Amino acid sequence: MAGPSRIKVNHHHTFYYQYEPTLLDAMEAQEIPAPYNCRGGYCGCCKVRLLDGEVEYVQESLLDLQDDEVLTCCCIPKTHIELEIPDE
Numbered sequence: 319m320a321g322p323s324r325i326k327v328n329h330h331h332t333f334y335y336q337y338e339p340t341l342l343d344a345m346e347a348q349e350i351p352a353p354y355n356c357r358g359g360y361c362g363c364c365k366v367r368l369l370d371g372e373v374e375y376v377q378e379s380l381l382d383l384q385d386d387e388v389l390t391c392c393c394i395p396k397t398h399i400e401l402e403i404p405d406e
């Protein structure tokens with residue numbers, strides 16, 4: 319895909335991925351209050367719903383995830399993506 323991936327969060331934050339190490343870092347750089355705890359793929363705190371697009375895992379997720387769930391501490395966007403952070 320040409321150009322940076324566009325990330326849309328909870329239908330109102332939209333920004334472009336700037337090659338941060340993980341999606342969680344990318345959201346933090348935008349001051350989006352993304353939940354996290356371990357940053358290592360095992361607590362599940364950073365789990366969000368992937369409404370559209372694809373991600374690429376850069377760190378192994380140690381949890382069982384539904385097809386539409388991703389751990390933001392473990393992945394980066396592969397395409398333009400749309401996320402929903404639960405209970406915001």
Ligand code: FES
Nearest residue numbers: 355357362364391
């Ligand atoms: S912060 Fe613990 S799994 Fe992502």
